[in-house]
Amino acid sequence: MNFSRKKAVFAALAAGVFSLPAKAQISSFRDSLLGQINTITTAVPFLQIAPDSRAGGMGDYGVATSPDANSIHWNAAKLAFVEKNVGFSISYTPWLRALVNDINLAYISGYKKLKDDQAIAGSLRYFSLGNIDFTNDNAEKLGSFNPNEWALDFAYSRKLGENFSGGLALRYIYSNLTGGIAIQNNTIQTRPGRSVAADVSGYYNKKIDLSNKDAILAFGLNISNIGAKISYTDTKAKDFIPMNFRLGSNLKVDLDSYNTISFGVDINKLLVPTPPVYWKNSIGSDSLDAAGNKVIRAGKDPSNISPAQAIFSSWSDAPAGFEEELKEFTYSIGAEYWYDKQFAIRAGYFHEAATKGNRKYFTIGAGLRYNVFGLDFAYLIPTTQRNPLENTLRFTLIFDFEGLKKEAAEE
Template sequence: MTFFRALGFTPALLLVAAPAALAQIATADLHTITTAVPILTLSPDARGASLGDAGVATSPDANAAFYNPGKLGFVDYKYAFSPSYSPWLRQITDDMSLSYLSGYGKVGTRGAFAASLLYFNLGQIDYRTGNNLPAGEFNPKEYAVTASYGQKLGESFGVGVTARYVRSNLIGNVQGSDAQAGNSFAADLGAYYTKDATLGAGIYNFAFGLAISNIGNKMVYQSPVTASFLPTTLRLGTAITREIDSFNKITFAFDATKLLVPSPYYEDPLPATATAQEKQDQINRVNQTNTERQSQGIVGGIFNSFSDAPGGFHGELQEIDLHAGAEYWYNNIIAARVGYFYENPHVGARQYLSFGLGARLSVFGVDGTYLVPNSQANPLANTIRVSLHFNLNKLSDAFDEKGAGGTQGTLPN
C-alpha cells in the first residue's frame, strides 16, 4: 500500500473502527456524530450539490427521489434519467469516485416510479505484511440500490416512499482480521407541497418538503455488539420561486437537516487535582454510557436523538446542518447556481461554498458544480462534478397520460 493510497483509505478504516473508538474517548469535547456509510448523506448530483446540498423542496427532476420521494408525483416528463460523477480526493489519487444513476417513469396522471444506483469506489489498495511483503490487493467499495414511488394526493400535495439496499465492503478478507462486509435495508419517507400564488405584480411558487431517509437496520462490520447506525436523517426545507418575467426566474432554497442517531456522550476533563481513581471512574462512566447509546434499537435511537446531545437543547441546535442555495434560469435554457453548507464547528465544522452552471436543450441537459471548502481536508475540494440529464419528453409526443394525443411538460429540471 503506497503512502497516498493509505491516506485515501484511512477514512474507510475509521468507519469500521468508529464504535470502538467512541468507547475509548472519555473526556474529549467530542460532538461529531459517527455513522456507517456517511456517503448516503452527500448530494450525488451536481444541481443539488451546487445549492449547498439543498433539495427537499426544489422542483423535481430525475434525482428527486434522493432528496424527497414525495416530489415524484409532480415530475414534468414521462421518463427521465440522469448519470452523475464526482471525483474523490482528486488531489491525492485518481481512482476514487462517487457515481450515481437515477431515473423515473411516470405512471398515470399522479404517480411515478424511480430507481437509482449509488456507487462509491475507494480505489485499489495494496496490502503489505509486517515484513513489508505483498499480502494481496483489494478494492473497497460501497453501493446503494433504491426503488421509489411517489403519488400526488391532490393538486398541491404528494407523498412518497423509498426502499434501499446498502452494502459496505471496506476491508475485504484481510488475514487475521474479523472484519466483514456490512449489509443493510432501509426506507425513506417524504412529503411535498407546492402552490402557485400571485402577490402584487409578482408570480410565485411556494414549495415545502419533509423527508426522513435511511431508516434501517444497523451495519455490522465485526459483530452485532459494535454495529453502527445508518445515517438516518431528517430533512425539512422550502423553495420559493419568483418569475421575474417570461424569460427570467429565480429560486431560493433552504434546507435544515439533523441526524437521527445517538450523540456521543462526553464529560468535561476533571481538574488536575483529581485522583487517579476519579479519572478512571470518569473513563468507565463515559465508556459505559456510549456503549449503551450505541446498543439502542433503531426506533429508540431516532426518538432519543432529539434529547441526548451534549449541552442539552443548545447542543441539539448545534447538530442541525443548514443548506442554502439560489438558482437562476434564463428562458428555461441556461441556469446559474450558488449555495452554502454550514455545520457547527463543535459538530464537524464542514462549511463550504458551491457554484454551478446548467443548461437544457430539447431532451438533453448538463449540470456542473465546483466546491470551495473552508478546509482543504474536504475530499471534494476544488473538484468539478458533473450530471447529465435526459428528459425523454419525445416518448410521450404520440399520447398523453389519458391516451389522447399531446405532450406533457416543457419546463426543464
C-alpha cells in the same frame, strides 16, 4: 418561631448556599463541553453525499426544489408533481481529487410517471474508494483490494391532494471495505456490511401571486435511511447507518416569460446517538467499571439503543444539553436562476458547527439544456478545513426522452 420552623428555614438557606457552587460547576462543565469537538459518525456515510450537480451547486439543498430525475435522493414525494413522463440522469463526482485519482461516486437515477398523480423511480449509487494495500502489524503486505459501497433504491410517489404528495423509498445497502481480510492478528474475520432502509417523505407546493408575478411556494420533508444497523464482523459490534431528518422550503418566481429565479433553505439533523462524554482517570484514559465498560459522565449510552429508539432519543441525548443539540443541525442555502429554461446559474452555502465537523463551504454551478440532453456542473469552495470536493468539478448528464420523441417526430 418554633424549633421545627427554624430547622426548615436553615435547611432551605443551606441548600441555596451550597447549591450555588454546584450549579456553577455544572454550568462550567457544560460550557467546556460546548467547546469540545464531538462529531457524530456513522457507517456508510456515502449515503449523505449530494449525488447530483444541480443540488451540489446550491449548497447541497434540494428537499423542496422543483422535481427532476434526481429527486429520489432528496425527496421522493416530489416526483408526483414532475412535469415530464420520463426522466433519467447520470452523475459523476470525483473524491479527494487533490490527493488521489481513483476515488469517486457514480450515480444513476430515473423516474416514470404511471398516471398524472403517481410516479415510480429507481437509482443506483456506487462509491469506489480506490485501490488499497493491506498490511499487518509488522508492515508486511497482505494483499490489495478495491473497497466499494453501493445502494440500490426503488421509490413510489403519489399525490394525496391537489397540493400535497407523499413518497416512500426502499434501499438495499452493500459495503465491502476489507475484502474479507482478518484483523487483530487474524482473530476476527471481516465481511461485507449489508443493511436495508427506507425513506418517508412529503411535499407541498402551491401557486401564489407575488407582486403580480406567478410564483410557487413549496415545502419538503424527508426522513431518510431509516434502517438496521450494519456490521463488518461476526461480533456484536454494529454501527448506525446515517438516518437523517431533512426539512426545507423553496420559492420559485417567474420574473417574466424568459427569466425565473428560485431560492430556499434545507435544515438537516442526523437521527443517531450523540457520543457521550466519559470519565477520565489520573492518566487521561477512560475510566472503566467492574465489568470493563466505560463510565459515562454526561450523555447517554448508545450501545443498547435501537434504530427506532434513536430516531426519538437523538433529539435530546447531547452531553451538553439543548445548546449542543442546536449545533447538530446543518444548514444549506441555495439559489437558482434560469433563462428561457435553457441556461441556469446556481450558488449556495453549507454550514456545520465547528464542534460537529466544521464543514463550511460555498458552491457555484451551471446548467444547460438542449433538446434531448442537458448538463449540470458544480464546484465547491471551502471556507474552513479542506474538503474532499475541493478543486474538483462534478457533473450530471440528463436525458430528455420526450425531447427525443419530439425530435424523431419532426424528422
